[in-house]
Amino acid sequence: MNHIDANAIADIARGAAVLGAGGGGDPHLGALMAERAITDSGPVRTVGLPDLPEDAVVLPVAIMGAPTVIVEKPPAGGEFAQAVRAVQTAYGSTITHIACFEAGGLNSMMPLVCAAETNLPLIDGDGMGRAFPELQMVLATLDGISTTPMAMVDDKGNTVLLDTVDNAWAEQLARSATVEMGCGACIALYPMTGREARKALVPDTVSLAGRLGRLLRATRGDHRDPVEALITETDGVILFHGRVTDVRRRTKAGFARGQAEIQGTGPDTGASMTLHFQNEHLLATRDGAVVASVPDLICVLEADTGEPITTEAMRYGFRVTVIGLPCHPRWRSPAGLALVGPSYFGYEHEYVPLDRLNTASIA
């Protein structure tokens, strides 16, 4: 992969929505916006992390806010170019590459929109290897890279530029600005050198997303089970088969929080699963026992098609298969778990890697 054209968009968006673990925004909206940007500006060049010059200046971008609101209020156009210019001025170096801040349906697409708007190449990778709800939750934080200078631009054209004493303050100030901006803002943050990016970005996640998206599309035409095909491709585990019986959600302080109840079907008949989410799925329990938690990925797929379902799209009656995917190994370090483990989100559960929690299902 050395460029992304309009034809590649839908697969990447769908595959990234799997990696988004329920978050990262609506893939269909994202795909439409990226297709329009690429039709206007031409294909986006891509660069793998091993080919990135050490003196490159990399800028991850995303949309921040409650996904439920972003669906109704997409960017107007030009916001990302404005955000890149603002960070560039404050950082004092010319930005040479755009990156994905996180993997996710919408947030895999926004960097394409930004790359098209700025005519800069996009890195094949992202800041988390998944989606997480807060800004400090990137590997870059583990490397001591600052969130700021960070720019936020809204659909009116307002810019907020942050320069904070730590990454948690960037999250706090940006979250309240996002709420004022109507619960959605285009953001550019964590400017870093190529040398830093090689360590702080998760490699190859854009091409992985494309591969997963193509796989899901291909299984429609043959007799393979799409979920089984995904599991094989990703070292994942099937956590649960069932039907959604209840979804409670509230948009609070710029987040979509809530929980979903799933009644077991097929091999899981008689059991029930509860999913807790804050934009992304954070914790899954089966009959009260934790079977997966952050930082591992908990992904909800349509049982028949394997289509990823975001937390905001989940509805009563959906027939789903819940799978778990292992997170990037750096998230399993003590520092990684302090930043994004279950206790950060208020759960008493002590993190156990997905594969050890579910030895039975992969035996």
Place this chain on the structure above:
Amino acid sequence: MNHIDANAIADIARGAAVLGAGGGGDPHLGALMAERAITDSGPVRTVGLPDLPEDAVVLPVAIMGAPTVIVEKPPAGGEFAQAVRAVQTAYGSTITHIACFEAGGLNSMMPLVCAAETNLPLIDGDGMGRAFPELQMVLATLDGISTTPMAMVDDKGNTVLLDTVDNAWAEQLARSATVEMGCGACIALYPMTGREARKALVPDTVSLAGRLGRLLRATRGDHRDPVEALITETDGVILFHGRVTDVRRRTKAGFARGQAEIQGTGPDTGASMTLHFQNEHLLATRDGAVVASVPDLICVLEADTGEPITTEAMRYGFRVTVIGLPCHPRWRSPAGLALVGPSYFGYEHEYVPLDRLNTASIA
């Protein structure tokens, strides 16, 4: 006046607290901070608006937030210099002069702290000729001067730099950032040329504040009535004599809002006054009839000493004299009244100039 030394501080703070119309923060805290800054860095040079070069670059500064909170959480030092640097970078011109954003006890002093920290001269004037609760409420807005680039710096060292599509958006985004910053932030905003400043700043308010402060101090030693002396000096009117019987206040969305009830004494025995405030006094009614409103100044003074009382310091039992002072004439224009008149604050009262509302008392 061509410089301000530590000895001049207390008078300016006291006089500016009169002009603050109940807002603009605590004069005693402000005076302490300015005295310390001037003791450390030497006297602050002052420049009158007529002497300001047309190509000067003027930057008004202040503290933003709920005054009740600022009293408990003053700046740590260095915040203003940091804010000036941030605006300077974004504005693209070297700042040559500091100005008062508003007149007020604390906010007449913060520009002195800033001028001392940056070794820049201070302009004898301010953005309003009084204090108002929101950022867009300066004469500069009437001239089409942008609030932004605007910098906000908190006591931790976080910087928020705003670049907004209009001045109302600057207020909205800055207000929520102020709340996140602990309800108090050092701000620098409305960078403007010397040519713009000559029209957009109210002249001579720093020296006026010093004169009023000296007058109040001088009347302690002789037999003059301090309030009468102030009225004579300022074209003001006495609105009410009484005793505070109730103060209801709440800090909400970064503002101190509320109302105060005053029972008449002396010539006003049997009557009552209600004051409505949002950081500053906005509207005064006597037995239900409006006797003064924004944009004119409503000032509450201790009956015996003439000491100005801020809205946050007002307490049950205080013996007070309420006076009205005429606002700058530009505030009485249709555009001025749209920005800061009673209807903006939700009152149905149609503005009538103070002197016409109170013809009896000045006859």
